[in-house]
Amino acid sequence: MNRREPLGIAVIGTGRMGADHVRRIDRVISGARVAAVVDIDGERAKAVAAGVDGCTAHTDAAEAMASDAVDAVLIASSGPAHEEALLAAFARDLPVLCEKPLTPDAASALRVVEAEQALGHRRVQVGFMRRYDTEYVRLKALLGSGQLGRPLMLHNRHRNVASPPFFTSSMLISDSVAHEVDATRWLLGHEITAVTVLRPAPSAGAPDGLRDPQFVVLETDGGALSDVEIFVNCGFGYQVQAEAVCERGTARIGDGHQLVTNMAGRWGGTIAQDWTERFAQAYDDEVRAWVDATRRGEVTGPSTWDGYAAAAVCEAGVRAMEEGGRVRVDLAQRPPLYA
Amino acid sequence: MNRREPLGIAVIGTGRMGADHVRRIDRVISGARVAAVVDIDGERAKAVAAGVDGCTAHTDAAEAMASDAVDAVLIASSGPAHEEALLAAFARDLPVLCEKPLTPDAASALRVVEAEQALGHRRVQVGFMRRYDTEYVRLKALLGSGQLGRPLMLHNRHRNVASPPFFTSSMLISDSVAHEVDATRWLLGHEITAVTVLRPAPSAGAPDGLRDPQFVVLETDGGALSDVEIFVNCGFGYQVQAEAVCERGTARIGDGHQLVTNMAGRWGGTIAQDWTERFAQAYDDEVRAWVDATRRGEVTGPSTWDGYAAAAVCEAGVRAMEEGGRVRVDLAQRPPLYA
Amino acid sequence: MNRREPLGIAVIGTGRMGADHVRRIDRVISGARVAAVVDIDGERAKAVAAGVDGCTAHTDAAEAMASDAVDAVLIASSGPAHEEALLAAFARDLPVLCEKPLTPDAASALRVVEAEQALGHRRVQVGFMRRYDTEYVRLKALLGSGQLGRPLMLHNRHRNVASPPFFTSSMLISDSVAHEVDATRWLLGHEITAVTVLRPAPSAGAPDGLRDPQFVVLETDGGALSDVEIFVNCGFGYQVQAEAVCERGTARIGDGHQLVTNMAGRWGGTIAQDWTERFAQAYDDEVRAWVDATRRGEVTGPSTWDGYAAAAVCEAGVRAMEEGGRVRVDLAQRPPLYA
Amino acid sequence: MNRREPLGIAVIGTGRMGADHVRRIDRVISGARVAAVVDIDGERAKAVAAGVDGCTAHTDAAEAMASDAVDAVLIASSGPAHEEALLAAFARDLPVLCEKPLTPDAASALRVVEAEQALGHRRVQVGFMRRYDTEYVRLKALLGSGQLGRPLMLHNRHRNVASPPFFTSSMLISDSVAHEVDATRWLLGHEITAVTVLRPAPSAGAPDGLRDPQFVVLETDGGALSDVEIFVNCGFGYQVQAEAVCERGTARIGDGHQLVTNMAGRWGGTIAQDWTERFAQAYDDEVRAWVDATRRGEVTGPSTWDGYAAAAVCEAGVRAMEEGGRVRVDLAQRPPLYA
Structure with a gap:
């Protein structure tokens, strides 16, 4: 059964990679929100949390995971800190996306493998993003x-x-x-x-x-x-x-x-076989640009003038196609609104 | 000022293009939700609405736009229906993303240009997605x-x-x-x-x-x-x-x-200068896959075993680099959980 | 029946293009030699002829064509001069390679077509080298x-x-x-x-x-x-x-x-299917380089030392392949002759 | 000082590679001719020699090298036969192009290096054609x-x-x-x-x-x-x-x-900077095709009709450029000679 509410995520570590994941969950990915951020540098955590609606800041990962608003954990702290955070998530049986490396050496990684086995089910996706x-x-x-x-x-x-x-x-x-x-x-x-x-x-x-x-x-x-x-x-x-x-x-x-x-x-x-393959990203970016601009109270992108000009040129084009020869395009005066 | 709540969008037309936009807003784009769908075929509208949390179905565009839940309008009906839907949106001063063509001919397109001018500000982004x-x-x-x-x-x-x-x-x-x-x-x-x-x-x-x-x-x-x-x-x-x-x-x-x-x-x-350019899409897709799987109650992608195996190989690699020659990799037994 | 002796060619025009054809026939193409060169600038003709064994210089094309040494004509003079040279070649029924344009305008080109028809067989190859x-x-x-x-x-x-x-x-x-x-x-x-x-x-x-x-x-x-x-x-x-x-x-x-x-x-x-396709030019250039160097009294290209070094490395390689591991290559002292 | 007469070459070995070199020297490369061919299979040598004007057939390499017509040696026999042929060429101080490998092993290759040193000057180009x-x-x-x-x-x-x-x-x-x-x-x-x-x-x-x-x-x-x-x-x-x-x-x-x-x-x-680079091979092939066809008594390639048609189209083109609009091309009737 799919859950309908957005997933509340605790992001552990707010350095370059962690902050980028916060932006991604907040602005790009549908169906999730950043519920908490954790950093041993409390000021950095607070600064990041301030930019995200309803996000709390913590210096302790286990404390963040204890929140009811947290459904899953993204670990983006430095490698040596991963094992402790993973075990804390296992303690609450929370799903984890753990940046690579899982842990810095084979022995500690094997301990994590064994801890997850003890849970009896997989909880971790490792960040091998290739x-x-x-x-x-x-x-x-x-x-x-x-x-x-x-x-x-x-x-x-x-x-x-x-x-x-x-x-x-x-x-x-x-x-x-x-x-x-x-x-x-x-x-x-x-x-x-x-x-x-x-x-x-x-x-x-x-x-x-x-x-x-x-x-x-x-x-x-x-x-x-x-x-x-x-x-x-x-x-x-x-x-x-x-x-x-x-x-x-x-x-x-x-x-x-x-x-x-x-x-x-x-x-x-x-070769792509249709536009859904060739222009998939363009459609996503078009709608994303419109949503983002609208939320900012702005209107950007192709205007009604652009729509009108295309219609006028196409009308002339259809005549040129049917009658042969060169057909002039006569446009109305461009209103200042679209200058 | 940016608004914090997701944008409520009415999608007019639920044919191939309209349904794809519904999916996009619901599953891909952050910050927006499909608040209403409109189709002259009421059954089709209902079927699409049923798949989206909190989405209402309508056969009349103006009725949908009248809802408090609707903040913006995406027009994906057939070309001849665009003018009426655009004017209805102008009547409520709602932002519009209008699929191409704006309207099917230059005369009607010019009427839309004039109507928007009468509003005194731009409201329309036309769907020239290239x-x-x-x-x-x-x-x-x-x-x-x-x-x-x-x-x-x-x-x-x-x-x-x-x-x-x-x-x-x-x-x-x-x-x-x-x-x-x-x-x-x-x-x-x-x-x-x-x-x-x-x-x-x-x-x-x-x-x-x-x-x-x-x-x-x-x-x-x-x-x-x-x-x-x-x-x-x-x-x-x-x-x-x-x-x-x-x-x-x-x-x-x-x-x-x-x-x-x-x-x-x-x-x-x-040539790309760093991984943020080369692998931007991979990071988005990685986190999206994790969020989607987690909401379905599943764990997919690279496992802790993969994290452990990489750590073991890298340890051997560092020794090979420092000592020269060929170094064997000795892995633990692979647990059935990661079979 | 193929003739065995090299074809004696008169080159008409010794400007940039003509001089390049002289070089080509003299140094690159097998089975032909430049028997005569013609230029209205007699000094230029003489200078070009001086570089070619057994080549005579002329200011009059018809005179050159009259020579027993001339079997065929290459016209590389300016366009307006082509018609006269073509007709002179037709008069002696000589094969012609005529640089483009055949003549500068359609009317004169048609006269050449008619003159060749009068001969009753094709004599001209036009220089459309694409x-x-x-x-x-x-x-x-x-x-x-x-x-x-x-x-x-x-x-x-x-x-x-x-x-x-x-x-x-x-x-x-x-x-x-x-x-x-x-x-x-x-x-x-x-x-x-x-x-x-x-x-x-x-x-x-x-x-x-x-x-x-x-x-x-x-x-x-x-x-x-x-x-x-x-x-x-x-x-x-x-x-x-x-x-x-x-x-x-x-x-x-x-x-x-x-x-x-x-x-x-x-x-x-x-993809090429074998080396005869991929390296055809390399084989031609290799033998051409050897012939040219030998005629100059020189020895160039890969030396016996290169042959020896390759043999020594390959011997080590075969041992490495058979025995596994890294095999050192021990070369003799490099003689000064191959420094 | 450059010699003017073609170089007389003895080709040792008339297998696939040797026969290809015979063709190359006879038909492609200017300034050289195949004076002799050598093969332990005397019939094969004779068959190859029969196709080349003035070429003698031999089963003994030293005998071929003794001929006054031989100025240089191309060794294309099997690897184990190279050393003997090389030493025979050294005995007469003849320039050699030796197919790779120089010899099949490092020891024999080193003997060749030493023999060439004893001559006091380089005589060998090894066939590393890359x-x-x-x-x-x-x-x-x-x-x-x-x-x-x-x-x-x-x-x-x-x-x-x-x-x-x-x-x-x-x-x-x-x-x-x-x-x-x-x-x-x-x-x-x-x-x-x-x-x-x-x-x-x-x-x-x-x-x-x-x-x-x-x-x-x-x-x-x-x-x-x-x-x-x-x-x-x-x-x-x-x-x-x-x-x-x-x-x-x-x-x-x-x-x-x-x-x-x-x-x-x-x-x-x-990007090439001019046609001499882009079309060098086309010019060579054009003249080679003309020389080869002429020696066979044939005329091939673009005809005077092609020259005329190009002139007629270009005339129409110049008018179209100067006057604007579309200009019809009127060609004369195509004579059967150019069908």
Whole structure:
């Protein structure tokens, strides 16, 4: 049974990522509201709560979860704080969206696995958000369809413009390649059995002492290889690319061209079959813009004048089509209201 | 001042387009709710209203607009019904999102323009939704930046797989090219002064008697040309493409590659600079999937097991990076809960 | 029966184009040699002839054609000089490659047609060299295959960085669009029945008084339309593009991606099936580089050292493949000869 | 000093590769002729020689090299026969183009290096023909320019539709990856210091017992990594791709799009600046087609009628441009000669 009232969410952690989730739940996502925010920095929590209707501010996660207004928990605090927050949510049997990493190391992660098992049902969705990216979703669907045969290799590229000051050589693996670790497991449906890391001489563009780039090869229990170029100071842009090499073809994402395949003597992609696919986002953005402007008491976007001008041009166009030749368009005087 | 309560919207017309807008407002867009639906077919209106919490069904638009729960109106009925609904909304000074066309002909459209002027302020946003498409928005921004110089020509392609049974030769202009008419006016900031339509021999794939494809050339008061290939039975897919040819370069959209420019001896596009740009949609979809599943009482997506496995692989990876060579990954036994 | 001796060619006109043809016949094309060059500027003719073994210089075309060493004629003089040279070649029944235009106007061109008819057999190949471009050849083959159905429209783009000082508005048609006129006739196999020219306001980048760009629409006796954007001062590069829109799909060339089609829900191109296709040019260039260097008394390109180093690495690679793990490569000392 | 007479070449080996070189020297490359062919299969040698004017057939390489007509040697026999042929050429101090591999193993290759040193000058060009491929040449030039900074990694893909029956797992390295070994050394200007080979589970498309695909990582003395996917039964096509990852950007070849770079926030490639670049091959092919047809006694390609029709259309076009509106084209009757 679907509940009808909006879901009341407690957001734990109001740093960059947490604040972005607050904005998303408040302004973008239908069916949910931010009921509480939690931060060890109480002032920051209060500042964020002040921008959201009916949102309370807390410094203690368990206290926030105790509120009747809280139906679910989004954990966006720093990694070492995750375990405690997860266990607190388990204590109240609340559903959790937990930003990656689940916890910073395998031992603590295994403790969380065991705690959830003790509950007897799943409560946690981990924030491996690539599984929700349109291109990854299409790649996964194509691999699952069997059209290309069994996957043999996965070539991954992960490039950032520049790493933040606190970034260490280990974090290239545990923070960045962590995404490809999950993507490899998810796309192939294999577990990873071994890891090799090769290191070219560091780029002159990398901070002193940082081993950047690195080249990682993952082996899986399904006999596949997944190689990852991780380069967090590439300077030119943010790029996440993957090419699955299968028995009968390859499929590549991340070139900004959706999904490009090599198959049976041809390279290329699919063409949308109608406007619901091609312009889905435009329709959402159009209505969102109208709702947002209306709530602000404004009117924006194409005006009745634009509607009139289109009608006048189309009338002339129909005549030109029927009669041949060039047809002049005569518009009324444009009123100042639409200047 | 922003209002805090969700906007109550009356949706007029519950055909394919209207029903899609109801779904959008109910399930996708934050800050609004469907307060009323209107259809001359009362049963259809009731069926749609039944699926939305607190939504009333009506056969009369004015009656719906009279409800206190209605703050704004979305008109998605057939074109000939628009004028009456618009005037009813003006009578109550309600904000309107009106699907294209504003009205079916220039004379009635001009009456709406005059009625809105009589109100003394804009109330209508017309549904030219291409203005909200990411690629069109980027093209408009690039033209506005002046980087390419003044636009001289616009080449447009508009292709549908097949036209519906009721489609006439005139509708290729008034229904399809209408989009390019608005896009031309909006992108260039010019009014259109003349129209020429050229017609090749119809495609064998077009229904008997339909003049498809057609080739339309629009001239503007800014001295630009905008040509449109309209081909509504192309058979292979839905494609909307535009290339602006300017004094110092060209820019093309609709190849599925965002915005590709020719400029100063180079062709190409831009690379995202960080994950907020590249994965914006993935974050929205991730949280939306979690909210929707939670409201259904389900848990989906990456599990704590996935979080644990990633942590275990990353630990091995960090060792491989530090020590060199190949490092085995040893996972715990996978619990049945995550099978 | 094939002749075995090289063909002796008289090149008429030694300007930029003529001199380039002399180089081509002398250095690139097998089976022919430049036997004579002709230019009204006798000094220029002599200078060109001096660089070619056994080549004579002339100021009179008929005199050159009278030589026993001349088997065929390549006309690369200015357009107005073509008719006289063609008739002189006809007088001796010599095969001719005549640069475009055949002659500068329709009346003189018709006289040449009639003169060749009087000979009773074809003697002339006109220099519409797009018919020999790989991409155009592939597009022609695809259209001929019938896979896409009947062609309905052809969209052409023809852009130059900048026009030479002597270029007039008429020359955009007679000099530049002339290529698309032939390409349209050849690709479609239709004759052209009508021409319309539309002109946007000239680009600020065009020389004063030059109507640049122009937009030309050709109609054919097969019911097709061919539109041409001609823009000879586009500033950014040289681009020649064409898209054929057919009943069941479209095919585009000139994006530097060989031939890209839209067909049955997919866009894309073909993949080479073996190295003879992918590396044909590389093999030709490799042997040409070796022959040229050897004739100069030099040795260039990959050395025996390169051959040895590859062998040593491959030996290590085979061991690494068979034994697993990382295998060091031990090279001999590199001799100074290969420094 | 350049020699003027064509170079007389002895081609050793007349199998698939050797026969193709004979055709190339005889029909495509200017300035050289096939003076002799050698094959241990005397009948095959004679059959090939019969198709070439003035070419003698031999079963002994040294005998062929002794001929006064032979100025240079092209070795296209099987690998194990190379060493003897090379030493025979050294004995006569003849220039050699030797197909890859130089010899089948490092020890014999080193003997050849030493023998050439004993001559005191280079005589051999090894057939690593990728160094002559336009895309590789452009990539090498870009790397050399320093624009992208120092190269850190090279990602290579080498895919064949299917391997020949005699192919072994070792040959994936020594026959196929050998190309990437040379390309890596040449592009980077580094020697290779270590090799690692990783093997996914073989593809179901690979012949029984063949370890296909393989994944090879080369390390260089310049601190770079070069990884190679070798997949000789990929089924879908022949693909050779390389991406150089440098300190300030990346450059990729082999997608059929010449050279595509990522640099400073933009991806893309260069646009030709004039027709000499865009249509160089078309001009060569046009003149080659004319020479070949003329030697066969034929006339092909665009006719005087095509020249006339273009002139007539252009005249109408110039009028349409000057006067505005649509101008009809009136052609003369097409003579049967041009039917």
